[in-house]
Amino acid sequence: MIEARGVTKVFGLSDQKAAQRLADGAAGREALAADGGVLAVDDVSFTVETGELFVIMGLSGSGKSTLIRMVNRLIEPTSGTVLIDGDDVGKMSDKALRSLRNMRVNMVFQHFALFPHRSIRDNVAYGLKTRGEASRKRVEKANRALEQVGLGHRGDAFPDELSGGQQQRVGLARALATDADVLLMDEPFSALDPLIRRDMQNLLLALQGEFRKTILFVTHDLNEAMRIGDRIMVMKDGRSVQMGTGPEILADPATDYVREFVADVDRTRVITAATIMREPLVVATADESPRQALKKLEGVEASGLYVLDADQHVLGVAKDEALARAAGSGKDLKSVLVDDYESVTEDTPMVQFAHLSGNHPVPLGVLDAEGRLQGVVPRAAILAAISGDNGTEAGETSTEGGEKVTENA
Secondary structure (H helix, E strand, O other), rough: OOOEEEEEEEEEEHHHHHHHHHHOOOHHHHHHOOOOEEEEEEEEEEEOOOOEEEEOOOOOOOHHHHHHHHHHHOOOOOOOEEOOEEEEHHHOOOOHHHHHHHEEEEEOOOOOOOOOOOOOHHHHHHHHHOOOOOOHHHHHHHHHHHHHHOHHHHOOOHHHHHHHHHHHHHHHHHHHOOOEEEEEEEEOOOOOOOHHHHHHHHHHHHHHHOOOOOEEEEEHHHHHHHHHOEEEEEEOOOOOEEEOHHHHHHHHHOOOOHHHHHOOOOOOOOOOOHHOOOOOOOOOOOOOOHHHHHHHOOOOOOOOOEEEEEOOOOEEEEEEEHHHHHHHHOHHHHHHHOOOOOOOOOOHHHHHOOHHHHOOOEEEEEOOOOOOOEEOOOHHHHHHHHHHOOOOOOOOOEEEEOOOEEEEO
16 A cells, blocks of 8 residues: 655755755765755665554654655655555645545644644544545534444544544544545653553554454553554664564564664563464374384474364374384374473463473464364473573574474574
């Protein structure tokens, strides 16, 4: 839905002079400041899928608010291209740009931007009025949007009669009333106290679950980004330094800056089983013999393995001692299977499964909704994720419960 290609913004210089400096590479960028220019956004590219909640985060001065304002050309890029649903925003006429802002892209600001002399209902309906929609239709859509944000009973009130959190709900309702494809949200909750802020995050997630808008959300709060973002782009000094899901960024910070940024996050509540699961080193299938399964365990220092059917469904676990007895008695593999394992789904946060690891002959299994084995989570992987350690030295390998843990190899 949104694609940015090499977007750059220099303040304080003409586009022509800025382009000349940028063409000179690193030396030109250093010369920008001497010329009185400020490089606010530097060659940033990203995509946002339809229905995705994409978060841009960074500290003050990182360029995130400038970047989001270039998406709908509230700020003109010095260079680069922004596409919305395939349309080049930079090439739009004034009429087409007004239509984009009125019909397809709406913005929610940090400071509410409500008209104090208009009722809450009229504030919500204002975007519809600028479109020229009939009064009755405006009222219907405004009332519906207010119901969606829990303010259906306050339509006749005025902004100064509402709390800060309620005013921000009005700002969100105004965006919903226009039924825009894209919402741009520039630190919308940062002026709210922590409890109200969390309520607004919950409301946004609930509405997103229902309507699946394409949302570009700016914040300086890492916990907020981790909580609401489908994907996150971390910015520093106008550049994108890492992009990925919250668990991916926590599990594998790309730079020292990102590593320091995420140091205080409760990793166990963000990192999921899918992020740290590994492929099991050995499994057996039901048509193998106990002797064949036992042979697989010889070189991995494991006391058991998962036994799967042809579609990767888990049938059970075979322990080494039971396999040894069965191998000498002529029994088949199914005769020794036990349910001595724990399993979770891929989206389960680590806080819910860390205590389950290490108590069974096989590592924690990660299963899909149909009971198919997707991977395993050995205890060593959990400990490494909690500590923030990305793994062992290159090429170094350890084994646990039939699972080889290899990092950076």
